[in-house]
Amino acid sequence: MDFEGTTASGAERFYRRTLDKLRLKLLESGVIHTVTLKQTDMRKKNKKIAAAVYLYQADNDGEWGELRFDFENGTAEIVKLADWDTVKSNIFTKTAIRFVQRLPETRLLKSTVVPFEMERLDLI
Numbered sequence: 593m594d595f596e597g598t599t600a601s602g603a604e605r606f607y608r609r610t611l612d613k614l615r616l617k618l619l620e621s622g623v624i625h626t627v628t629l630k631q632t633d634m635r636k637k638n639k640k641i642a643a644a645v646y647l648y649q650a651d652n653d654g655e656w657g658e659l660r661f662d663f664e665n666g667t668a669e670i671v672k673l674a675d676w677d678t679v680k681s682n683i684f685t686k687t688a689i690r691f692v693q694r695l696p697e698t699r700l701l702k703s704t705v706v707p708f709e710m711e712r713l714d715l716i
Contacts, residue, residue, distance in 0.1 A: 613618045624652050627688045641697050650676040650684040657685065661692055668693065
């Protein structure tokens, strides 16, 4: 494994794998939960991002859900709930929507993992 740290890309791969292992251990222990986001589409209007579509996954498991964002109107639409996201609370969906809507337009991410604690969401 020592050879991986000899280049910037090797060090980056090692870092990402280590973070993934840590995230999975924390998920298994119930300490945190995560929402994985992947941007599948983005539309621009007058050089500004007008809309985006994200797939999201709850706790790194199950079928992906789909969210659509209209940044011009400041709205988000749940197209499909991800597995493990409850119909009543939509904890994972709400976390994903809040995260994406708080991003500055210039920082709209292609993919990311958002960690959160369930207790903290009750306060928001």
